[in-house]
Structures are given as C-alpha cells and as structure tokens.
Amino acid sequence: MFEEFVAINSRGAGAIRDWKKRTGRKVVAVMPEYFPPEVITALGACPVRFRGAQVPISKADTYLQSFSCTTTRTILEQALDGEMDEVDAFVFTSMCDNQQNLAEVFKRLFPGRPVIIFMIPFTSQVQSRRERLKEQLHAAIAGLEQVTGSTFTQGAFEQAKALHGKHGALVDRLYEVRRRNPGAVTAHGFYSALKAGSHLPVEEHTDMLGPLVSRLEKEPVRPAEHRIIIAGITPEPLELTKLFDELGLYIVDDDMTSGARLYSKGVLAGTDAAGIDAFVFGGSPCSTLYDPSKDRGAYLVGKARASRAGVVLWQIKFCEPEAFERPDLTARLKQGGVPVMSFEVELPMAGFEGIRTRLQAFKEIM
Template structure:
C-alpha cells in the first residue's frame, strides 16, 4: 500500500524529469515553507518542494558557512550535483536567515534560473502585514507568469484551489486517523506518505492518497502506550523515524513546519490580502513566523495532554528559529509535568545509535511519569 510513496521519495528527481518530458509543463522549485503552491498549479506548472536530503556534503561547503543548517546546505549540494536540472525557477520564502542566505547563493550560482522571493513580514500590525503579503503575491505571480508563459486567470485559480483543498483535506484526514488509531501505520510509513507530497504533481498525489486514507480509516482501532508528539521543522533524516518504530515509541501527532503547522492552515482560499494572511499566519504557532497572538508553549501543553503524550523536540543543528524557542518550551512543559526531551540531528547523518539510546531512556522515563 505504501510502495508508491516510498518510490516517489527515492526517485523524486527522475519522476519529475519524466513528468516534465511527458507534459511539457514547467517545474517550480519551492523552498519551504509557506509559499502558496496553489498559484503555481493555477499557472499550469508543478511545484516541487525541497527540504534537504541525507546526501553527504562536499561542494556546498565552498559557498555556505559550516554553521548553516544542513537543510540549506544539503539543498545546495543537490543543486550543485545537477539534481535540480529540471527546475525552471525557484521560489524562496524568508522564514529564516539560512534560507535568505541560500536564496542569494542560488542567484549567484544559477543566474539562468529565476529566483523569486516571497517576503513574509515580521510586523505586529495585521493590516500592514496583509497589504504587504498582497504586494508579495502579486509580484510573485507576475514573475511566475514570465517563467511559465501562462496567464494567471480566475478560472485557473478556481481549479487549483479545489485541487489543493482536496489534497489538504486528505492529509488532515490522515492526521486524524493517526490521532485516533496510532497503531494503523508506522512512523516511517506515515512520514513517507506526507513527504511524497513534496515531489508528486498534486493531482497524482491526491489520486494516490484517497484510497490509502480510506483503507487506513476503516482499520480496527488499537490503543497504544508510549505516545509522543514530535516538534520541530521537519522529520529529517526520514530514516530516523524507523528508530521510533523499532523502540516502540508511537508518534501520535506532531508540531512540524512540514506537518501540522502547514496543514492546519488549510488550503489557500484566494489571492486577496485576508486569504493570504490566513494561509500564512492562520495555522498553529510556528517558530519561523512572528505572531505575538500565539503561544506555542500552551499550544504544545494542550496537545500533549489531549494526546496523553510526551514531547520530543526534533532539532536540526544550527536551526536558529527552533533553538531560540526550545529552552522556554522545555521548561514550561516540565513545570506542567509533561515528559519532554530533545535531540539534535544533521541531515546527512547515517548512524542513529546515540539518539536511539536517548529515545529508549525517554520511553522508560515516560512509563514512570505518564
């Protein structure tokens, strides 16, 4: 049932090249998070999201500091190795310094591929924020029109919104199934399904997701112990999720930028200022967005209590947005008697023995505490 998703993750570049050859449509590389892919679909192109890989680093170190996160460094490594040759243009958001730096490096190293920046504002005035987002999307659409050679039309947008709404609903259904029945699939299977959506054309991905969600939703519910929530940016390296499965730590929910933070926003409803604002800022709290009206500490506390779960902070080394919030969140959860731990990864890691030992110890601690 999951092999197609595993294959999409293993062979993402080849699948994208084949798709491009077959359809003749343009491919836009999206550097996550929070650019509305709906506008790319509306322009007849296909968004491919890059979140870093497990490949060893060599050439990227010439262009990026060794204290940049390995999400950005491995993305650059992919580009330098020709693994993004099929991409016609790149879209970056300004979610962190590392990503902004990467955008500048891409502009210099790949001058023949347009780099479009979608600037997410760090301001407290909601009105100004909305006006700014509107300017950003209008400019991004004009640039994408030039790249794709297609006009942005109301009809194209309407069809794209319907497709992405369906996709978003299916992913949220998948999350609901896991909350209700965490024994239905392993962590590796779950995050392989979610990750495959980064690479597959939305229409194809939606077609694959539908039957899987239906089958999983009809399975008998098995309650599980040793329940955890993972919190961070993205569950990479994906292989590490297998350690949770081997140890018997059940991930029942997450607080990830590539997970519930993204999908809790819902799909884009339109390109007016309010819809855009709701798309970017409407979901659960995120370390990469400035929104003083949200408190990630109490959000995580409620999530842990309602799921009867401990919290594991999945930290990517040199990820500043997460590193700044982690100490405060950890203390707050401990004060409220929620078991919490953290580990740090680099995306090119191949051995997880040290982390597995810590996860095993955390499982034993939870068995006493919960």
C-alpha cells in the same frame, strides 16, 4: 502499504522529472514552505519542495559556512548535484536567515532560472503586514507568469484551490486516522507518504493518498501505549522515524513545519491582503513566523494533553528558529506536566545509536 511512497522518495526528484518529460510543463520549487502552491498550480506548473536530504556535503561548502543549517547546506548540495535541473524557477520564502541567504546564492549560481523571494514580514502591525504580503504575492504571481508563460486567472485559481483543497482534506484524514489509531500507522510510513508529495503533482499525490487513507481508516484499533508528538522543522533524516517504530514509540501527531503546521493553513482563499495573510499566519504557531498573538508553548501543551503524549523536540543542526524556542518550550512543557525530550540531528547522518538511547530512555521514564 506505504511501499509506493517509499519508492518515490528513493528516486529523489525522479518522479517530477518523469512528469515534466511527459507533460512538457514547468516545475517551480517552493523553498521550502508558506508560499501558496495553489498559485503555481493555477499557472499550469507543478509546485515541488526541497527540504534537505541525506547527501554528503562537499560542493555546498564552497558557498555556505559550516555553521549554516544542514538543511540549507544539503539543499544547495542537491542543486549543485543536478537534482534540481528540472526546476524552472525557485520561490524562496524568508523563513530564516539561512533560507534568505540561500536565495542569493541561488541567484548567482543559477542565473538562467528566476529566483523569486516571498518576504514574510516581521512586524506587530497587522495591517501593514497584510499589505506587504499582498504586494509580495502579486509580485510573485507576475514573476511566475513570466516563467510559465501563462496568465493567472480566477477560473484557474478556483480549479487549483479545489485540487489542493481535496489533497489537504485527505492529509487531514490521514492525520486524524493516526490520532485515532496510532498503532496502525508506522512513523516511517506516515512521513514517507507525506514526503512523496514534495516531488509529485498534487493530483497524483492525491490519487495515491486516497486509497491509503481509506485502507487505514478500516484498520482495527491497535494498542499504542507510548504516544509521542514530534515538533520541529521537518522529520529528516527520514530513516530516523524507523527508530520510533522499532522502539514502540507511537507518533500520534506532530508540530512540524513540513507537517501539521503547514496543513493547518488550509488553502489560499484569495489573493487579496486578508487572503494571503490568513494563509501565511493562519493555522498553528510556527517558530519561523513572528506572531505575538500565538503561544506555541500553550499550543503544544494542549496538543500533548489532548493526545496523552510526550513531546520530542526534533532539532536539525543548526536551525536557529527552533533552537531559540527550545529552552522555553522545554520549560513550558515540563511545567504543564508533559514529558519532553529533545535531540539534535544533522544532514547527512549515518549513526542513530545515541538517539536510540535517548528515545528508549524517554520511553522508559514515560
């Protein structure tokens, strides 16, 4: 059921390379989340994402310290390996210190390709945050107009919103079918399907998701006793999701920056201050965004109770935003009567036996 998604992921950026050759259009990488892809689509380019990979790190260590997060280090390794040669410009968001520094490294290493930085403010002053975001967005649009040679028009923006809205609605249905029938959706299949969208034009990914979702919605409800919510930045290494399937741990929902958190934002409604602010700060709480009005602990406890699930905190070495929240989240979940465990992975990673023991033990105590 998920084979075609797995095949796309196995080719890395191969699918987008083919698309570019076929269409001659530009490719813009969002590094990695929270810049509205509708803007890139409206300019006739294809938004892609790089979220770290299972690649041995060698060249990247020349530019980044070994204590940088392994997501950042493997993204740089991919770039140095030529995996991003088809990318015409990069839009970095200031989600964390590592990501911001990576933008500067990219500026030096790839001078022929524009690096646009979309700075997300850390402030409790909502009005000034909105104005700053609007300035940032408009500057980014101007930069992308130069890259693509296109002009950003309201008409094209509306079309892009419709495309991304249709895609988002399918992703929402995919999440919903898994919540309703987690026994019918493997963890590896689910996240393979989502990941394939990182390297495909939105319309192609939408065309692939449609039949999948329809098929899954017709599946008979299967038993799924041990229910899990995974929380973190991104479920990498993706192979690790197979362990959940093998152990009979059913991922019923997630709180991932590349998953439910991202899709909870919906599409960018407008390029004004309120529109971009609602896009970035709307939706569920995120460890990389400063928003004192949101309480991730309460949010996760509520989500876990609603799904009758335990929570697995999926930590990638050395992701500081997630690591900072881990002790408090663990305590809050325990206080809320929600079983919780965490593990730390890195990229690349080969052996999962220690994590197998933790996950199986977690299942045994649930």
